[in-house]
Each structure stands twice: as C-alpha cells, then as structure tokens.
Amino acid sequence: MDYFYSYLILAEIYTLLGLSTNLLVGVVGIFSVSQAAVFGVGAYIVGDFLLAGTLSFLPALAVAALACILLNVLISLPSLRVAGDYFVVTSFGIQLLATATFTNWTAGTGGANGMPGVPPPDLLGLPIESTRGILAVTTVATLVACLAFWLILRAPFGRLLKAIREDESAVAAAGKGVLSAKVSAAALAGAFAGVAGGLYATYLSFIDPSSFDLDASILLLTMVVVGGARTLAGSIFGPFLLLALPQVLTFVAIPTTYAATARQLVYGALLIAFALFRPQGLLGERL
Amino acid sequence: MLALQLLVNGIVTGSALGVMAVSFALIYATTRVFHVAHAGVYTLGGYLAWTLVHRGVPDLPALVLAMAGCVVVGSLIQILLYGPLDRRGAAQLVVLIASLGALAVIQNLIAAVYSPDILEFPPNWAGHVFPLPGGLRLTGVQIATVVVDFIAFGLTLAFAHRTLLGKRIRAVASNPFLAEITRLEPRRVHVYVMAIASALVCLPGVLGPLDYGLQPYGGVTPLLTATIAMIAGGIGSLAGAFALAVAIVVLQNLALLVMPGEWSIGVTFAIFVVFMLLRPRGLFAGKA
Numbered sequence: 001m002d003y004f005y006s007y008l009i010l011a012e013i014y015t016l017l018g019l020s021t022n023l024l025v026g027v028v029g030i031f032s033v034s035q036a037a038v039f040g041v042g043a044y045i046v047g048d049f050l051l052a053g054t055l056s057f058l059p060a061l062a063v064a065a066l067a068c069i070l071l072n073v074l075i076s077l078p079s080l081r082v083a084g085d086y087f088v089v090t091s092f093g094i095q096l097l098a099t100a101t102f103t104n105w106t107a108g109t110g111g112a113n114g115m116p117g118v119p120p121p122d123l124l125g126l127p128i129e130s131t132r133g134i135l136a137v138t139t140v141a142t143l144v145a146c147l148a149f150w151l152i153l154r155a156p157f158g159r160l161l162k163a164i165r166e167d168e169s170a171v172a173a174a175g176k177g178v179l180s181a182k183v184s185a186a187a188l189a190g191a192f193a194g195v196a197g198g199l200y201a202t203y204l205s206f207i208d209p210s211s212f213d214l215d216a217s218i219l220l221l222t223m224v225v226v227g228g229a230r231t232l233a234g235s236i237f238g239p240f241l242l243l244a245l246p247q248v249l250t251f252v253a254i255p256t257t258y259a260a261t262a263r264q265l266v267y268g269a270l271l272i273a274f275a276l277f278r279p280q281g282l283l284g285e286r287l
Numbered sequence: 288m289l290a291l292q293l294l295v296n297g298i299v300t301g302s303a304l305g306v307m308a309v310s311f312a313l314i315y316a317t318t319r320v321f322h323v324a325h326a327g328v329y330t331l332g333g334y335l336a337w338t339l340v341h342r343g344v345p346d347l348p349a350l351v352l353a354m355a356g357c358v359v360v361g362s363l364i365q366i367l368l369y370g371p372l373d374r375r376g377a378a379q380l381v382v383l384i385a386s387l388g389a390l391a392v393i394q395n396l397i398a399a400v401y402s403p404d405i406l407e408f409p410p411n412w413a414g415h416v417f418p419l420p421g422g423l424r425l426t427g428v429q430i431a432t433v434v435v436d437f438i439a440f441g442l443t444l445a446f447a448h449r450t451l452l453g454k455r456i457r458a459v460a461s462n463p464f465l466a467e468i469t470r471l472e473p474r475r476v477h478v479y480v481m482a483i484a485s486a487l488v489c490l491p492g493v494l495g496p497l498d499y500g501l502q503p504y505g506g507v508t509p510l511l512t513a514t515i516a517m518i519a520g521g522i523g524s525l526a527g528a529f530a531l532a533v534a535i536v537v538l539q540n541l542a543l544l545v546m547p548g549e550w551s552i553g554v555t556f557a558i559f560v561v562f563m564l565l566r567p568r569g570l571f572a573g574k575a
Contacts, residue, residue, distance in 0.1 A: 031383045078563055085321045086563070088383060089514050093556040096508060104549040214507065218391055225384055261398045268391025275385035276371065279378075287381050 005131045007243065009203055012135075012142040014220075014239035016196035018227060019149050021220045023189040024072075026229030026287065027153075028182050029165045030079045033217040034091045035193055037098030038075070040212025042068045042197020044102070044109050047118045047207055057121040057202065065194040072190025073183055095214050102209035114208025121202040134203050141199060145192050150232045152188070161185055162230075215264055222267040225274045228284015237283050242267075288422055290544060297537030299429045302436035303491035305532035308513035308520070309443055310484035312528040315517065316460040317480045320369050321379075323386040326506030327393030328364075328485050332357045332492030333501045334397055337406060346411070354489040361485025364389055365478045373474075390507075398503040406501040413497040428497040439490050440529050446483075447525060456480055460523065508552060512536065515559045521569030531570065 021035045042064040049060035075094050079087040103112050110116070120129045121137055128134055152158045160181050163171045172178050201207050210216075219242065227238020246263055254262050280286045307329060314322045335356045339349035368389060372382050413428035447453040459466040459476045466473045495509075513528075516535055520527025535558055542554045562569070 025380070029380060031380055033387065078560075085315075085379070085383075086518060086567070088321050088323070089511065089518065089559060090563075092507065092511050093515075093552075093559060096511060096552050097556055100549055100552050104547075214504075218387065221384065221387070257403075258399055261395045261403060264391055265395035265399065268388045268395060271384050271388025271391065272368065273388075275377070275381045275388060276368070279381045287378060287384075 002131050005135050007247070009131070009135050009138050009199075011240045011243045012138040013196050013199050013203070014223065014243055015142050015236050016145050016192045016199070017220050018223045018235040018239045019145050019232075020189040020192035020196070021224045022227075022229060022235045023149070023185050023192070024076065025221065025224050026234075026284070027158075027161050027165070028076070028079075028185045030076065030091075031088055032091050033088075033214060033221060034075060034094040034098070035189075035220045036212045036214070036216035037095050038068050038072050038190055038193040039197045039200070039216070039220075040098060040102055040207075040209070041071055042194035043201040043207050043212070044115065044197075045194075046198035047115050047201040048108065050119045050202065051115070051117065056125070057123065057198075061195060061198040064198045065191045068194025068197070069187045069190040072186050072193065076182070076186035079182075092214075095217055099209055099213050102212060110208070112209060114206055115201075116206045118201045118205045118207065120205065121199070138199050138203070141195055145195070146232055146236065148188070149235065153230070153232070157181070157184070215260075218264070218271075219267055222270055224281070225287070226270055226281055228281025229287045230285045231283055234281050234284035238281070241282075290541065291421065292423055293540040293543055294537060295423055295425065296429070297540035298533060299425075299432050300495075300540070301533030301536035302440070302529075303432050303495055304509055304513050304516065304536055305529035306436045306439050306443075306491050307488050307509060308516040308528040308532040309440060309525050310487035311510070311513050312517045312520075312522070312525055313443075313447075313456070313480055313484045313487075316523050317456055318365070318369060318373075318477045320382055320386065321514075322364075322369075322481075323383065323510070324364060324389035324393060325484070325488060326510035327390045327397075328357050328361050329488045329492040329509065330397060330501070330503060330506040331360060331393055332489035333496040334401060334406075334503075336493040337408060337496070337501055340408065350489075350493055353493055354486045357485040357489040357492070358482045360393075361481040362478050365481040369481075370474060370477065373477075394503050394506070401501075401503065403503055406496075408497050408500070411497075426498070428494060432491070432494045432498075435490055435494060439487060440525075443487065444525060452479065511552075512539075512555050515555060515562075519558065519562045519566075519569055521571040524569070524571040527569060527571035 017035060017039055021032065024030055024032045024035065045064040045067055046060045049055040049063065050057065055063065075090065078090045102109050120127050121134065122128060128137060160171065160176055164178055164181060168178055223238035223242050224235065226242060228234025245266065249259065249262055274281060311322065311325055314320060314325065332353045335353035336349050339352055340346065344352070368385055369382065372385060413426065415427040417425050417430065419425060447457060455471050456476055456479070458471055459473045463473050512535060513532060516532035517528040520531040535555060538558065539551045539554050542551060
C-alpha cells in the first residue's frame with residue numbers, strides 16, 4: 001500500500017509541474033525545456049532552509065515559491081522580446097546553466113553527491129512523517145493548484161491568454177495588456193514549480209542534480225504533450241500516465257543500468273508520435 | 288604563455304563548432320526548423336566512426352562512411368518528420384517538440400547500443416603532440432580539426448555562392464513562396480539541405496571525440512554554442528555564424544584563466560544574453 005501511496009505522492013507533485021509546464025507551453029505557447037530547473041531551485045531552497053533550521057516548512061515553501069516566480073518571470077521575459085525560436089536557446093541555456101550550478105555549487109546544493117537528510121514537512125511545529133500524512137499535504141497542494149488553473153482558464157484572464165495565443169497583435173490592438181498577461185501566467189507557473197520542488201525535497205528527503213536535469217525537463221514536456229495542452233484533465237492525466245510507465249517497464253526484462261535510457265527513449269518516441277499524429281494530446285486542445 | 292595556448296585551443300575548437308554552426312544555419316535559414324536533433328546527428332557521426340575504426344576500417348574511409356550514415360539519418364528526419372509536419376501546417380512549437388523527440392530517440396538509442404559511459408578512440412595519430420615555437424603544443428587531432436574544418440567552411444561558402452544547387456538553396460531560403468512557383472521545388476531542396484548539413488556536422492562530430500572521447504548526451508552543449516553563434520552572427524550569414532563560433536569559443540577558453548571549466552556554459556550564455564539585449568538581429572544579419 002505504501003508503494004501505491006508513494007506513486008500517488010509523486011504523481012501529484014508532477015501534476016503541479018504538469019500544470020506549471022502547461023501554463024507556459026500550452027497556454028502562453030512558448031517552448032520550454034527548463035521547467036525542471038525551476039523545480040530544482042524550489043527543491044534546493046526548501047532543502048537548504050530546513051537543513052539549516054532557519055525556517056519551518058510553510059515559510060520555506062513560500063520563499064521557494066516567491067523565488068521561483070521571480071526566476072520563471074526572468075526566464076520567460078526574453079520570450080516576450082525575441083522571436084519564438086530564439087527562446088529555445090534561452091531555455092536550453094537556462095537548463096544547462098542550472099544543471100552546472102546544481103552540480104558544482106557544492107556549498108548550496110551538495111554538488112553531484114546531492115543533498116541528503118532533508119527533514120520531513122511540518123505543520124505548526126508538528127512533523128509529518130507518515131506517508132499518508134505527506135500524501136494529504138501533496139493532495140491539498142495539488143487540489144488548490146488544480147482549482148486555480150481551472151478558475152483561471154474560465155475567467156476573463158484565461159480567455160485573454162487564449163486570445164493572445166490565437167492572435168497576439170489583435171489582442172494588443174484591442175487595448176489589452178499582452179505583456180502583463182504573459183508575465184502573470186509565467187509567474188503562476190513559477191509558483192507551481194517552486195511548491196512542487198519543496199514537496200519533492202521534503203518527501204524524498206534526498207535530492208540530487210539528476211532529478212532536475214534536461215531529461216527531467218523533457219519528461220515534463222512529454223507529460224503535457226501526451227496529456228494534452230490547455231486543459232486541466234490533460235495536465236493531470238499526463239503525469240499519472242507517464243509515472244506509471246516505469247512500473248510497466250519493470251515487467252519488461254531490461255537491465256537496471258538501461259532503465260533510464262529505455263524510459264527516455266520511450267519519452268522521445270512519444271513526443272514524435274504525438275507531434276505527428278495527435279498534437280492535441282489525449283485530453284487536450286490543439287497545440 | 289597559458290593564455291596563448293588557450294587562444295590556440297579556442298581557435299581549434301572554435302573552427303569545429305563553426306562548422307556545426309554553419310550546418311545548423313543552413314538548415315535554419317532554409318527550412319525554418321530549429322533542428323534540435325542536429326545535436327543527435329553530430330553525436331551519431333562520432334559513434335559510427337568509432338564502430339568502423341573498431342572493425343578495422345582505416346580512418347579516412349571510416350570518416351566518409353560515417354558521413355554517409357549521417358546523411359541518411361538527416362534526410363530521413365526531413366522526409367519522415369519535418370516534411371509531413373510542414374505539409375500539415377503544424378505550429379512551430381509542434382515541430383520543435385518533434386525535433387526534441389528525435390534528439391531524445393537518437394541519444395538514447397546510442398546509449399542503449401553502446402553504453403552511457405564515455406568511449407575513447409584507440410590511441411592513434413590523433414594524440415601525437417607537435418611542439419611549436421614559443422612553447423605551444425598542438426596534437427595531431429587539433430591540426431586535423433583546424434585544417435579540415437576551415438576547408439569545409441570554405442567549400443560550403445563556395446558551394447552556396449558558386450554552384451547551381453547552392454544558389455537554388457539560397458533562393459528557397461530567401462523566398463519560399465517564389466521558389467515554389469518558379470518550380471525550384473522547396474520540399475526537395477529541404478531534403479538536400481538536411482543531407483548536406485548532416486554530412487558537414489559529421490566532421491566535427493568525428494574529429495572532436497578523437498580528442499576527448501564520445502558521450503551519448505555530449506551533443507547538446509556544442510549545439511547550444513553553435514546556435515548562439517548563428518544568432519549572434521545573424522541569421523542567413525554563414526560567414527557570421529562561423530566567425531562568431533570561433534570568437535565565442537576563444538572567449539570560453541580565455542575565461543578558463545579566471546574561472547574553472549565547469550562554468551564555461553555560463554560564459555556562453557552570458558554572451559547570448561548580451562547579444563539579445565544589444566543586438567538581437569546579430570552582427571551580420573540581412574545577407575541571404
């Protein structure tokens with residue numbers, strides 16, 4: 001049963017990340033392979049504060065969310081200035097730079113060896129150590145994020161974002177603030193990724209750069225592409241489906257050293273197949 | 288003295304990345320696809336050559352056969368992936384996702400067949416050290432890299448400006464619509480361009496790993512530098528892409544004087560940010 005709970009917890013954390021990536025890729029329409037970097041920043045910030053004991057869980061999570069909002073807005077700003085393809089370079093660059101920082105800045109991140117012994121989350125001074133307790137925390141966080149995502153897409157603000165995707169200059173000509181709308185969406189995406197990072201660090205109690213590298217970003221993109229862009233159902237379905245995939249792969253006899261390779265191979269094939277045959281994903285709208 | 292050696296090393300590696308940047312720029316200017324999977328073709332070239340050399344094929348034929356393999360893979364990506372997406376009018380974002388998927392497939396197939404660890408070429412002429420006046424040292428592979436890559440760059444320029452196919456490619460790049468109605472067959476030209484660019488990128492793809500070994504995921508960072516060089520040089524300017532690649536890698540190398548090598552990605556990225564802020568159209572933009 002614990003095994004199933006741990007799948008649920010991870011799937012919920014990745015749902016937060018799926019929502020985050022969907023806001024950027026699906027809603028704002030920018031290609032991003034750097035959401036894992038933002039996720040990592042959230043995780044390391046919470047890890048650092050809890051290990052040092054300077055902040056308890058909720059304040060640390062708030063700081064991480066704020067930092068990730070700032071970071072995500074900073075990352076996304078170039079996409080508002082330069083043409084779409086140039087942003088690919090920004091995104092790859094940020095991801096590689098983040099991996100270099102996570103791996104080499106030993107004082108802040110533990111370097112390649114990772115950061116062990118992150119304390120479990122606590123609420124009002126009470127540590128939550130049982131898997132069920134953590135599941136409750138991630139469920140609440142995920143439900144709040146899902147509600148926010150759903151409300152935003154229904155609200156006038158969401159229609160504005162959709163209109164920007166369809167025809168940016170028409171929206172600008174109608175006197176709507178294109179820039180502020182995109183920045184707000186990027187900020188929200190940052191908050192989701194930051195919270196996901198904090199939950200991830202406290203649940204696993206060990207984090208290392210491999211959870212936040214380019215492959216992780218590709219996984220996030222695959223979740224959105226497979227689940228479907230711009231819908232709540234797609235953002236939830238993608239992570240739950242793709243995180244079940246490694247469990248399925250364990251039934252196929254693949255040596256463990258090749259498990260990661262096999263997974264990434266499947267993700268790549270899925271990206272190609274969905275781009276070619278079903279750009280709207282399983283439960284989404286057309287990219 | 289160290290600075291001079293770093294400068295020379297920078298020019299050597301820079302010429303390799305220059306050829307990568309030129310090949311990427313050819314594809315981008317003509318097909319408008321941001322061909323991320325080019326990093327995979329680059330890596331594949333090295334592994335093909337490694338396999339052939341291990342099977343006892345002499346170096347030069349191994350290089351030529353590896354180039355042929357890259358041509359096949361590059362053309363297939365255009366014919367089976369970008370071509371159909373283009374005909375369907377797929378959004379830029381979808382094409383990018385497909386390209387990223389192709390990159391993941393190529394890299395992980397390589398990792399599955401060979402191993403995710405670094406592979407070294409057997410010791411050969413490449414490691415031979417030639418002392419130069421002034422205490423400089425160049426290895427065999429460094430000399431080969433500079434010579435081959437500068438020749439490849441020169442030939443590419445001559446090809447683009449002097450031959451019929453080269454002119455046809457530039458015509459398609461500058462105005463796809465006009466090229467279509469004057470029966471220059473842009474779609475076929477796209478395949479030719481992918482074939483040529485894949486052959487070109489195989490040169491640094493083989494020569495680089497002779498120096499520092501092969502790694503399945505080793506193509507992304509060079510590609511990032513190459514694309515930054517292309518953008519900084521100005522889209523459409525092959526010479527600009529090559530020159531900026533050399534300049535950026537020289538700067539990366541000189542930065543080693545003041546900071547450790549793990550951070551050189553930061554130097555590259557800082558250069559990109561400066562260009563985006565000050566001159567987003569690049570230095571030599573406008574020439575088709």
